[in-house]
Amino acid sequence: MNVSVPFTAEQAKKLKAGDVVNISGVIYTARDAAHKRMLEEYDKTGKFPFDIYNQIVYYAGPAPAKPNEVIGSVGPTTSYRMDVYSPVLLRFGLRGMIGKGIRNNEVIQAMKQYTGVYFGATGGAGALLAKHIESVEVIAYEDLGAEAIRKLVVKDFPVIVIIDSEGNNLYETEPIKYRK
């Protein structure tokens, strides 16, 4: 299944937990420090450093690019550290989040209320994922180094829908099937 950006609520509603999805288009990297700053900036100026409506945020901080490479390894970081920030961003129209690991109930409730999708990329496969990135541009908080916000243009970026906009959650439904 293919997803392109802008990622609308109509598209988001069609995705179900367990769907294997390839994302193409623009996504933005942001980790803990960038999320904290984004919300501080919003409090001060009423604006985010990029328009988050119908966009997808990737919880990632890449390794530096070698000469002649677009980017270094760039796999997902653990998502729960962003849980405190995500409900606000979902309320302002953020549509997708890519990361790894569990989300708390507040995030899942906000995803249901505002139609958001949580995608999982394979943690520890950063060299493989880097091959799906066509261009990179730092658009905010350059002083944060690896944690700066980067605009990535991706092609067929491989993810799985972990939690859909109805709150179905693979971390709840799958391990139990293999438990002995």
Add this chain to the structure above:
Amino acid sequence: MREISVELITDTIAQMCIEANCCLNEDVHTALERAKQKESSPIGKEILCQLTENADIALQKNMPICQDTGMAIVFLEIGQEVHITGGLLEDAVNEGVRKGYEKGYLRKSVVEDPFLRVNTKDNTPAILYTKIVAGDNIDITVAPKGFGSENMSRVYMLKPSDGIEGAKKAILETVEQAGANPCPPMVVGVGCGGSFEYSAYLAKKALLRPIGSHSDKKHIREMEQELLQKMNDTGIGPQGLGGNTTVLGVNIESYATHIAGMPIAINISCHVTRHCHKVI
């Protein structure tokens, strides 16, 4: 007395930082290949295939296996017949980390203060453990540690009456609660005994042992085997999406402890479990 220059220490450590981050160790490779054959979840199997393909790309391009190239943990066993010349040992280690992370295009993931959180931009300082041993060599281990898994680690101060069953329960509980967060399949290092901080040190050292190696002590070896089975029976699976490959290896180190205590430390690692060893 054998003289070893700080330049040699620096250059060796720089090279080891790169190698530890870009080359998946052979034991992990073997464990992943074996897991691929046994994994019954289709998604789980696909993820394991992605991890070996990823390691091949990293090796071929000499790029890090994972973008989290860790905080550099350095263990030095220094022969007491060695005289280090040309500078201070700690500076030489940090210079090695600085050079390696720059030259290897590794991510700089260290902040200078836990609360102020300003990136040091060169991945220093390292965490350095030194031990004085017999001989005239320096035995170096560089083990850069990623924090997705480090954050899932724990120390328990159990009571002697909790016994081996209490320890197993604590270790299993730590892995179950870590769930999808530390990028399973994980490698689990456990330190039993010692003191509060020494148990954690032992847990970290346990991660340096090859996957599939076992303790010489029978009761500890049995514990390792039983826990590996139980962890893989949790169903957590690769990336927490279900399956029977939750853990690739359980390594336990033990040490003497106090009559009143039974510290148990669990250091969780992801599949990469970066470490590189050299003797100079």
